[in-house]
Amino acid sequence: MRHTWLHRFAALAALAVVAAACGSDRGDDPTAAEDTGDEAGGSDTTATDGEGSGDAVMFGDLESPCGEAEDDSDAAAAGAAEQGVTDSEIVIGYGDDAGFATSPGLSHEASDAIEAMIDWCNDQGGINGRQLVGNYYDAAITDVVNATTQACGEVFMLVGDAWALDSGQEETRLGCGLPAVPTYSVSPEFANAPLMYQAVPNPADIYPGAWAAQLAELFPDEITRATVMYGNFAATIDTKDKVLQVFDDYGFQWLDCPIEYNIAGEPDWKPFAQRLSDCGAEVVYYSGQPYPLMQNLLDDAAQVGYDPIWLAESNAYLQSFADWNATGNGDRVYLRTSFTPFEQADSNPATQQYLDIVTEHGGDTSQLGEQATSSFLLWATAAKECGADLTRQCVLDELSQVTSWTGGGLHAETNPGENLPPECSMILKLEGTAFVQVHPEEEGEFYCDPDSRVELTGRVVDQAELDENRISTKFQPQQ
Numbered sequence: 433m434r435h436t437w438l439h440r441f442a443a444l445a446a447l448a449v450v451a452a453a454c455g456s457d458r459g460d461d462p463t464a465a466e467d468t469g470d471e472a473g474g475s476d477t478t479a480t481d482g483e484g485s486g487d488a489v490m491f492g493d494l495e496s497p498c499g500e501a502e503d504d505s506d507a508a509a510a511g512a513a514e515q516g517v518t519d520s521e522i523v524i525g526y527g528d529d530a531g532f533a534t535s536p537g538l539s540h541e542a543s544d545a546i547e548a549m550i551d552w553c554n555d556q557g558g559i560n561g562r563q564l565v566g567n568y569y570d571a572a573i574t575d576v577v578n579a580t581t582q583a584c585g586e587v588f589m590l591v592g593d594a595w596a597l598d599s600g601q602e603e604t605r606l607g608c609g610l611p612a613v614p615t616y617s618v619s620p621e622f623a624n625a626p627l628m629y630q631a632v633p634n635p636a637d638i639y640p641g642a643w644a645a646q647l648a649e650l651f652p653d654e655i656t657r658a659t660v661m662y663g664n665f666a667a668t669i670d671t672k673d674k675v676l677q678v679f680d681d682y683g684f685q686w687l688d689c690p691i692e693y694n695i696a697g698e699p700d701w702k703p704f705a706q707r708l709s710d711c712g713a714e715v716v717y718y719s720g721q722p723y724p725l726m727q728n729l730l731d732d733a734a735q736v737g738y739d740p741i742w743l744a745e746s747n748a749y750l751q752s753f754a755d756w757n758a759t760g761n762g763d764r765v766y767l768r769t770s771f772t773p774f775e776q777a778d779s780n781p782a783t784q785q786y787l788d789i790v791t792e793h794g795g796d797t798s799q800l801g802e803q804a805t806s807s808f809l810l811w812a813t814a815a816k817e818c819g820a821d822l823t824r825q826c827v828l829d830e831l832s833q834v835t836s837w838t839g840g841g842l843h844a845e846t847n848p849g850e851n852l853p854p855e856c857s858m859i860l861k862l863e864g865t866a867f868v869q870v871h872p873e874e875e876g877e878f879y880c881d882p883d884s885r886v887e888l889t890g891r892v893v894d895q896a897e898l899d900e901n902r903i904s905t906k907f908q909p910q911q
Contacts, residue, residue, distance in 0.1 A: 489556055491809060492782025492840030497816040500557035516588030517822050522558070522815070523565045524550075525587035526804075527579055528594045531572035534696050535721055542594035542615040542804035543568060544795025545786070549592075549808045552789050559815050562822070571595040577604055584608035589824060591811045592804040596667055598622040602907040611824050613811040613831070615804040618667040620896035624851065624904045629831040631806035631839055632770065633851045636896045636904075639674050640853040642884040643768035644682040646871045647743065650766075650859065651715065654741055656685045658715040659708065661729075663695035668719040670892050671745065675717055678886045687711050697725055705733035708740065715741045722748040727756050734761045741766060749773070749799040754865045762862045766870070770844040770854040771799050773867055776876050782841035806839030810848060844878050851902060856880035 489496040516523035526546040528539035550564045558564055567587055569579035573596050580601040583590060590612035595601060599619035605612065606626060613630060617623040620636030648655055658679075662672040676686065689711035691704055698704065708716060718726055722744065733739070744767040751774075757763065774797070777784040786805050790797050814830035815822060834849045844856035856878035859871040872879050897906040 494840030497812040498553035498556040501561040524591040525583040527569035531570040539594040541798040541801035545801035545804040546592040548793035580604040641886040642857045654714040659713040662719040665695040701729040701732035709738040717743040
């Protein structure tokens, strides 16, 4: 199971872990979420403005997990046995890759969201009266081991961390028994890791194929002449391999001209664009960062007159990317999302609330920031349920029971407890300096397919070394 072996090496990790009977193990049938509505610890109360204008403070349609202790039994307990927990505080770790020289500020929107949500929560009284303290760690992609090592000795749990080279952290993180509720996962080892739950799961062995079906409907002819372009980096290679395996089932036919580029950037992208054009590719799936790499690629492609359909992941949903597209060179970029777009915030309270909370805190917003916010709320909801007896094991047990989660309405339904991705998505495209929804046609609607979760096989899955419970065993400490 993802977390039951925590106690077995607690002495080795020099962490005082106190187990609490706060919920079922992953091997049990998780039913707690079904008893409490769509969100674990949630509420059927209609969302207010999120600032407590009603009886309860809300985040979208989720009752806030933050606040003072409701009664004496939930009051903070002095002499807490867990690292990072005192009678008055809970220290959590978060971070990004903002110091990566090739892409300064990388993933900083995730940290902006966590910082804003910590203050939002503390203004309500913290978690059962304990104030939250956030320790920030910049992994700068290649410094992830040092960031994790520091967190190992300082924090209760990682919450909303956004580190691209997450496989590099695993031996250290699991060696010290540090649980994580990250913004996202990239590597197979972390995507199915022990001691890890996330609001929008991205498991190594199951792929959300709904957007492939949508693309096939939008471009039935063009997808028969498709290819891929990806960085020489584990994360982009793994993502590309998943797409190649899954999209075949939806009618994609791949030309024999995949292109690998330098993740640090290329001095001239025109030769790459020309190769794609000469190959006859009408659809190009691009795996990598939009800034500055994809932007430079699109500008150079325009110079050689190459204008295919470009497919991108949700990390391309950035206002800075849209602002760059004043030339229209990105007008054929399509991307998937399971989040309500910012352009539709006026009709979705959770989205508007995220924007308000982060911008009023002075931070930058992006879908990555929304994902961090949802993971923060997921963690806080589980932590609240533990009351005064706040232990890592209790939080993990509570997380394992959350089988239906939308972050208060930020995104389509996911299943964090069983590590299953969403069944629903929508397709956006760039039009000038804005993103517009193109599928489904009705604004605000998601395309949902209960059969769209595709089981993966091959190198990426093998790399995770999964056990019978779909948990990676690759970096588990020796028993």
